[in-house]
Amino acid sequence: MNKNRAIQLAKNKDSYGITFNAMASPCEVIIQSSDKQLSAELGNIIATEVWRIEDKFSRYNQHSACGVINNNAGHSVSIDEETYLLLNFAEQCYQLSDGLFDISSGVLRKVWSFNGTQASEGNSDNFPTVEQVKQNLTLVGWRKITFDQNQISLVKGMEIDFGGIGKEYAVDRAIILAKQLTNNPVLVNLGGDLAVTCPRTNNEPWQVAIEHPDSDKNHTNYVDMIVSLKTGALATSGDARRFVIHNGKRYSHILNAKTGWPINEAPRSITVVAPQCIQAGILATLALLQGSHAEQFLVDQDIKFWARR
Numbered sequence: 001m002n003k004n005r006a007i008q009l010a011k012n013k014d015s016y017g018i019t020f021n022a023m024a025s026p027c028e029v030i031i032q033s034s035d036k037q038l039s040a041e042l043g044n045i046i047a048t049e050v051w052r053i054e055d056k057f058s059r060y061n062q063h064s065a066c067g068v069i070n071n072n073a074g075h076s077v078s079i080d081e082e083t084y085l086l087l088n089f090a091e092q093c094y095q096l097s098d099g100l101f102d103i104s105s106g107v108l109r110k111v112w113s114f115n116g117t118q119a120s121e122g123n124s125d126n127f128p129t130v131e132q133v134k135q136n137l138t139l140v141g142w143r144k145i146t147f148d149q150n151q152i153s154l155v156k157g158m159e160i161d162f163g164g165i166g167k168e169y170a171v172d173r174a175i176i177l178a179k180q181l182t183n184n185p186v187l188v189n190l191g192g193d194l195a196v197t198c199p200r201t202n203n204e205p206w207q208v209a210i211e212h213p214d215s216d217k218n219h220t221n222y223v224d225m226i227v228s229l230k231t232g233a234l235a236t237s238g239d240a241r242r243f244v245i246h247n248g249k250r251y252s253h254i255l256n257a258k259t260g261w262p263i264n265e266a267p268r269s270i271t272v273v274a275p276q277c278i279q280a281g282i283l284a285t286l287a288l289l290q291g292s293h294a295e296q297f298l299v300d301q302d303i304k305f306w307a308r309r
Contacts, residue, residue, distance in 0.1 A: 007047050009040055014201070018043030022050045023058075023167050025191025029174070032185040032200055042181055046174040046188060053170045057086070057162040059106060066162055074156030084149045086162060086169065093165070093282050094142045100289040101282070102142045102257035104154075106161025111136050111260075114242040114253035127246040133260040140257055168235055168281035171195050175233075175277075195233035195277045205230045213238055213268040213308055225271075225306060233277035237284035238269025238308075254288045265292035267307040274303060 008019045016039035018029040029046050031039050059066050069077050079087070090103045111128035144155045154160065167190050175195045178186040186197040187206050196206050205228035212224055227234065239252035251262040266288045274280035283303060287294040298305045 005047075005051060007043050009036070009043060011036070016040075016043075018047070020047045020050075022047070023054050023170070023190065025167070027191065028187075028189045029178075030187045030189075031178075031182070033182070038182060038184070042178060042186065045177050045181065049173055049177055050170045050190065053166060053173065056082075057166050059159070059161045059163065066160060069152055069154065070159040073154040073158050076151045076153045078150060079147070079152050081149065083152075084147070086165065087147050087152065089165060089278070090160075090162075091142065093286070096282075097286050097289055099142070099258055100256060101164065101286060102140060103160045103162060103164060104142055104145060104158055105140045105255055105257035105260075106163065107139045107157075107159045108133070108136050108255055108260055109161075112244070112253075112255070114239075114244050114251075127244060137260040140260070164285060165278060165282065167191060168193050168233075168276075168278040171233065171277035193233075193235040193277055193281055196229055196231065199230040203230070208234060210234075210236060210271050210306070227271070227273070227306075229273070232273060232275045233280045234271060234273050235277055235281035235284050236269055236271040237281065237288055238267070252288075254285070256289065263289055263291050266290070267294050267309045269308045270294060270298070271306045272298065272303060273305070 006020065010017045015030050015032045016036065018039065020027050027047070027050065029043050031042055033039055055061060056064050057066050058064050059070065061067050062071060065079065065083050093101045111132045139157045144158065145160070146153045171188055171190050171193050172195065174188040175197055178188065178197050185200045188195055192211070194208065200206055208227045208229050210225040210227055239254065242253035244251050252266060254263045254266060255261065256263055270284045270287050272280040272284040272287070274283060283298065283301060287297045287305070290297040295307050
């Protein structure tokens with residue numbers, strides 16, 4: 001658990017902004033209200049819930065539900081209803097993607113390092129061999145996992161990683177809590193994955209900036225995209241910060257769970273709008289896993305999206 005947790009509250013023209021850090025991301029809550037006490041209470045409730053989810057499902061925390069499951073691979077581990085529901089959702093994602101999305105594929109990070117550096121435009125020291133990927137791939141496979149409402153059992157050496165769905169789940173939980181506390185318009189943004197409770201005053205949409213995948217290069221041609229959002233959620237998936245260069249070729253951190261290798265010919269980023277953030281996030285990720293067919297996959301889902309190549 002991170003002890004250095006703090007919440008900042010700032011007054012804007014017609015709203016309050018609450019900022020904090022969680023899940024390795026800058027987080028923001030905006031409430032359209034002039035009530036400082038209400039805003040502070042909302043910020044505290046949401047930040048506390050996001051930190052709770054981070055502590056419970058982070059693979060970096062040995063004492064989290066995820067950590068305990070991974071540390072006891074080979075044995076049955078008791079789970080609660082919340083963990084069961086996330087596992088159930090992960091199984092649905094596995095089925096929908098025909099096995100391309102698999103939360104047991106996180107073990108591949110032992111051979112892959114997507115640090116986002118150009119490695120002087122040359123080779124990366126962290127690039128795995130075919131044999132290394134092949135060896136780790138033996139520990140990947142959702143069908144090797146057994147679970148029900150009370151317990152889960154992994155094959156010895158296997159791991160699970162909720163990183164592909166955890167942040168989006170936290171956004172949706174935050175929105176539920178915000179609606180329970182206030183009818184004021186609220187936006188929750190956890191590192192670019194966000195949702196709103198309702199339109200702004202006078203039915204005005206929220207204006208959301210979507211960062212260009214290369215915006216950190218300070219190039220004038222890289223312009224952020226502005227999206228209007230009245231209801232629902234928005235999530236972006238891509239390789240803007242997480243990639244590796246090897247022999248001049250860029251490899252995305254989006255891995256094919258069947259092969260253990262990065263997906264080829266996928267867009268640099270995909271942004272999806274959906275009723276819930278966990279839906280938007282998984283659709284964006286599933287689209288990237290389709291590689292060159294990413295856009296067609298989303299067209300077939302009849303969902304609003306933006307793709308950048």
